[in-house]
Amino acid sequence: MMPHIAYSSEVEAAKAEGRPIVALESTIITHGMPFPQNVETARLVEQDIRDAGAVPATIAVMDGKIHVGLEPDELTKLAQAKNVAKLSRADLATCVADGRTGATTVAATMIAAHLAGISVFATGGIGGAHRGAEHSFDISADLQEFTKTPVTVVAAGAKAILDLAKTYELLETLGVPVIAYAQDTLPAFWSRTSEHAAPIRMDTSADIASAHKMRQALGLQGGQLICNPIPAQDEIKSEILAPLIDQALQDAIDRNITAKAVTPYLLKRIFELTEGRSLAANIALVRNNARLAAQIAQNLIE
Ligand code: PSU
Ligand code: MN
8 A cells, every 4th residue: 555645435445346447637627627617527527437337536636645536525625726736747746745735637647547556547638749849848748658657548639739740749759659549530639630640540449458458468668648539519620729729829928828837828718719619628528538448447457
């Protein structure tokens, strides 16, 4: 037992019984969506995982403990908390050591999930290379995490606010398996498709689970990125989004938004510019990813 980890009662029981578990991140709750939709979504996503036959483990650092699974009151508290830290690989240990509270990004959630023996994690979209990264060097630590930590992450691709071409080139360089689910192109978060061909395509959760196990068998470090397109009825076409993303990016430059604040700012600004449609799409895609992750988790223990 690790002293720095606190399991929810539900996750503790699932671990004891060997049931499938799906990790969920918390930065999407604290920095990715406004209150109260953030907590409503977090609850819906947890229930989607239960309905699909697995157990949800929402991960966050609270008062110096890595919580793997949040009790309902803890989830409510986190969703309403102000000025919560956004934790990646670099700041996870300092947050725990100092006894503070922080939300975990994709990178930090992968680390915590692996510590807890959880192999599958569902989120919205991973971080990546921001547009202008050739000047700013703003490249999310999420990308490197896939080379280190053996967790299969289900996302709707990298967020479309990013430079997708650079992001996918970097993932190729890093040797990360980027697997599109049931289509030949990579999705673009709020949109089902993009101009980027899928490096690998898989059509079933069983195939994804087999690939995860084969990496372990071959001693390959790191995880896999599963790119699951948003359901057709929920997508926003890229033609509609492209000018709004450009506008949000310009607004971020005008306001001197940098570092960790960039992604939360852009998501909020696109929410305003789409009059809430981007949030509805974001909620739909996270739920869709949670359902696929639950299937993969079940295949992994079979
Ligand atoms: N998916 C969403 N919304 C989010 C995120 C993912 O639908 O807000 C978060 C994840 O925690 C991811 C982070 O790790 O955005 C990326 O932040 P950055 O670009 O600063 O690395
Ligand atoms: Mn960044």
